[in-house]
Amino acid sequence: MSSNSLGISIRLSVMMFLQFFIWGGWFVTLGSYLGNNLQATDAQSSMAFSTQSWGAIIAPFIIGLIADRFFNAERILGVLHLIGAVLMYMMYQATDFANFYPYVLAYMILFMPTLALVNSVSFRQLTDPSKQFSKIRVFGTIGWVIAGIVISALAWDSQQGAQEGMLKYTFLMVAICSAVLGIYSFTLPKTPPQVDKGEKVTISDILGLDALKLLANKNFAVFFFSSVLICIPLAFYYQITNPFLLEIGMSNATGKQAIGQVSEVVFMLLLPVFLTRYGIKKTLLFGMLAWAIRYVLFAYGNADSGTWMLLIGIALHGICYDFFFVSGQIYTDSKAGAKIQSAAQGLITLATYGVGMLIGFWAAGQISGMYTNADGTHTWENIWLIPAGFSVLVFILFSVFFKNEKVAYKQD
Structure with a gap:
């Protein structure tokens, strides 16, 4: 592997690590946070978790209509994570479910498309994705694992920590990481759209x-x-x-x-x-x-x-x-x-x-x-x-x- 290829692989691996550290850093403990910090009901918790599904449903529009046709993938990735950092901070400050829900809904609508964007950035830079991608994607899993270890090591998820409201710091941690990835994304290799901007696009295509x-x-x-x-x-x-x-x-x-x-x-x-x-x-x-x-x-x-x-x-x-x-x-x-x-x-x-x-x-x-x-x-x-x-x-x-x-x- 050439030094240039190794350098790109390292940069993409860092991107994957941060991407899934961000997701694992708050989503795993979300149910506990809602019950302990916001006194949310089980029905309200299901509403919060359902934002992931709404994000998955809306994501094809964002990727198919915008990312695939008008702007570089790494730039959209950066913008979405920077906005996500702000929304995470607002979730950190929310004091009840009514204030929290609009922020988590907006966040997941913006976050779910980033899962496709990090793949797009990776595939476009790799010379042999079938052999190289898994070695980069595994750093995403490592990021998710380390996020869980950090939360437990700081005792935010202990019974006492949860009762004292310490789980809210997961959102502050993720807000900082999201801002870091947002800025870092603009340094990633350029990944421009591969389709003609003038090409007619239909809802069926999207x-x-x-x-x-x-x-x-x-x-x-x-x-x-x-x-x-x-x-x-x-x-x-x-x-x-x-x-x-x-x-x-x-x-x-x-x-x-x-x-x-x-x-x-x-x-x-x-x-x-x-x-x-x-x-x-x-x-x-x-x-x-x-x-x-x-x-x-x-x-x-x-x-x-x-x-x-x-x-x-x-x-x-x-x-x-x-x-x-x-x-x-x-x-x-x-x-x-x-x-x-x-x-x-x-x-x-x-x-x-x-x-x-x-x-x-x-x-x-x-x-x-x-x-x-x-x-x-x-x-x-x-x-x-x-x-x-x-x-x-x-x-x-x-x-x-x-x-x-x-x-x-x-x-x-």
Whole structure:
């Protein structure tokens, strides 16, 4: 690797580290912060988490209409993060949910497009993305892990820290990091639009509606709707795991949740082996089943003798995410032709992080509210068994209606 290529790889790795440090630095503990600092109800917490889904739904407009056609990707990335720093600071200062919600909604509408922008900047600078990108993207996972470790090391997420309102400092920390990445983005290699500014653009182009033709294939349609359904229990993990762990008294909860991201790296390396040996159907089923097992472990685990159950449940994140979402992206890519590859991936993202998780966040708020006791604690066993049962149902439907097929996977 030339010194110039190494230099670009380092710069892109720093970008990825900051990007996911920012996301992991507040989103993991958001549920705990809302309950302890803003006295938000379970329904209000679901509203806050749903902003991620609204951001995912709106993101294609920002990327397709603006980023892909008029301005350099690195400049838009910088502007979005600088505005995000201001919004994060306003979230840090908010004293009640009514003041907090407009800022988190605006922030997520601006943040979700940055996930595509950091990929765009990276792909355009790499000479062989299939071999180089994973080595850069892993620094994003490292950033998410370190954010969790920092929060636990400072005891912001301890029971005492949460009760004293220290979780609000996660927003101040992220505001500073967002400002740093905003400024840093303007130093990244130039990534201009690749399309003719005068080219006519339609709503269909922006949303990638041409990819809808893939649903005519029965197997892909089963996969598509199963993806939406499995994202409903997925939302429970993001929304209520941290409040759950803090409420039952687990120490260093946020740091321990980072085990899930470490697991993600490990199983990412094992994914080609599973796809080759077991095929796409069984690999996807492994991912679905892992969600059910995880939630059963959460239902019956505790912070004392049952801590091992909680830790295994967290560690299953690698199988849950990689074996379903990453293998699903590979399957989608294999079904889409060159013309609609990007559109197909965008359609899956909109359906899962957008529609599926939007329903899931609402359901998590309703169900956790249903099992809230008079003293404010929750009957967690009942809460976790519901998404566990739903995951099993999706597992059964997918196993019956999806027919196995060979999917090419290019290993480095």
